[in-house]
Amino acid sequence: MNAAVPYLDLAAQLRPIRAEVDAAIARTLDNNSFCLGPDVAQFEKDFARFCGAQHCLGMNSGTSALHIALLLLGVGPGDEVITTPYTFVATSWAISYVGAKPVYVDIDATFNLDPALVERAITPRTKAILPVHLYGHPCDMDALLAIGKKHNLPLVEDACQAHGAKYKGRTVGTLGSISAFSFYPAKNLGAAGEGGALVTNDAAFAARAKSLREHGSTKRYHHDEVGFNYRMEGLQGAVLGVKLKHLAQWQAGRRRVAARYAELLAGTPLQLPQQADYAESAWHLYTVRHARRDELKKFLDENGVGNAVHYPMPLHLQKCYASLGYQPGDFPVAERASREVLSLPMFAELTDAQLERVAAVVSGFFHKHP
Numbered sequence: 001m002n003a004a005v006p007y008l009d010l011a012a013q014l015r016p017i018r019a020e021v022d023a024a025i026a027r028t029l030d031n032n033s034f035c036l037g038p039d040v041a042q043f044e045k046d047f048a049r050f051c052g053a054q055h056c057l058g059m060n061s062g063t064s065a066l067h068i069a070l071l072l073l074g075v076g077p078g079d080e081v082i083t084t085p086y087t088f089v090a091t092s093w094a095i096s097y098v099g100a101k102p103v104y105v106d107i108d109a110t111f112n113l114d115p116a117l118v119e120r121a122i123t124p125r126t127k128a129i130l131p132v133h134l135y136g137h138p139c140d141m142d143a144l145l146a147i148g149k150k151h152n153l154p155l156v157e158d159a160c161q162a163h164g165a166k167y168k169g170r171t172v173g174t175l176g177s178i179s180a181f182s183f184y185p186a187k188n189l190g191a192a193g194e195g196g197a198l199v200t201n202d203a204a205f206a207a208r209a210k211s212l213r214e215h216g217s218t219k220r221y222h223h224d225e226v227g228f229n230y231r232m233e234g235l236q237g238a239v240l241g242v243k244l245k246h247l248a249q250w251q252a253g254r255r256r257v258a259a260r261y262a263e264l265l266a267g268t269p270l271q272l273p274q275q276a277d278y279a280e281s282a283w284h285l286y287t288v289r290h291a292r293r294d295e296l297k298k299f300l301d302e303n304g305v306g307n308a309v310h311y312p313m314p315l316h317l318q319k320c321y322a323s324l325g326y327q328p329g330d331f332p333v334a335e336r337a338s339r340e341v342l343s344l345p346m347f348a349e350l351t352d353a354q355l356e357r358v359a360a361v362v363s364g365f366f367h368k369h370p
């Protein structure tokens with residue numbers, strides 16, 4: 001009987017750092033800094049340094065960071081934001097939360113916004129471009145930034161899946177005006193609960209974001225504008241501070257896994273993820289493609305190989321966005337991807353035996369169903 005291979009094994013990640021995490025949690029409990037506090041402040045400094053950015057503001061989620069980013073840019077009712085239909089829904093939530101309209105543009109072979117299609121979607125109402133570094137693979141930022149510059153449109157990077165990914169050697173999250181990261185537990189850098197961050201090089205944006213996340217105030221019980229309770233919890237800052245020290249090593253582990261999959265799966269009919277020549281992926285997900293995805297998924301399920309579909313339905317076809325009026329066929333590349341993608345187990349602690357087991361089951365599927 002072959003052992004099951006989990007899709008994700010957070011316990012394996014925690015085991016070697018458990019004492020450090022426990023100590024950080026105990027420190028927070030002892031100093032009672034539950035909302036923001038010194039551990040969050042230290043993490044903000046450390047994560048800003050990690051990104052090579054001037055400012056980082058800890059938030060309670062990546063969704064909140066995206067929301068604040070669009071508020072900072074003055075996006076509001078009647079405005080349009082160009083974005084991808086092929087992402088986790090929270091990217092579009094931010095646009096909806098400020099009362100603006102998501103305008104979708106199809107993706108390219110990297111699963112990211114296709115820069116060649118962006119310009120024709122710009123209207124006088126367009127206020128920003130919101131690309132996503134999906135699966136940890138950077139967007140073609142120079143192409144997008146050139147369009148932004150030409151039309152005077154700021155870029156917000158959704159870097160929620162892309163901690164430490166590099167575009168032409170530069171860390172993503174510092175290339176646009178503002179970026180958002182998620183520390184949802186399954187992310188490359190995950191909290192022990194919800195968490196996120198807004199990253200920017202603009203001091204004025206950072207100052208206003210700091211106020212907006214804390215009830216629109218810089219002085220207690222004095223509220224300059226309507227704000228939010230989007231503060232990062234002290235416990236999350238403490239846990240993230242510990243985990244950030246290990247991130248480089250975990251990233252190396254993910255690169256090892258991706259490279260090993262590339263060797264082990266090379267002879268199969270699967271379409272494997274490729275890195276564009278400008279990209280150093282964070283390998284948040286290892287997402288393969290095949291026309292018979294659903295059968296393959298069932299086979300992996302039956303044989304104890306964890307897997308997931310990111311994402312089965314593009315956002316333009318979601319019920320919540322029916323009022324936007326999009327139809328099936330509007331974004332053929334995204335729609336086809338949603339039928340073909342399958343994410344295989346991807347985490348730093350995967351052993352060679354586990355990777356070989358995944359590959360053996362995948363090969364078994366194609367032998368059984370040639």
Ligand SMILES: Cc1ncc(COP(=O)(O)O)c(C=O)c1O
Nearest residue numbers: 061062063088090091160182184
């Ligand atoms: C691409 C993308 N955008 C936004 C989010 C939202 O982040 P959070 O779950 O921290 O709100 C996520 C993660 O869940 C994501 O993957």
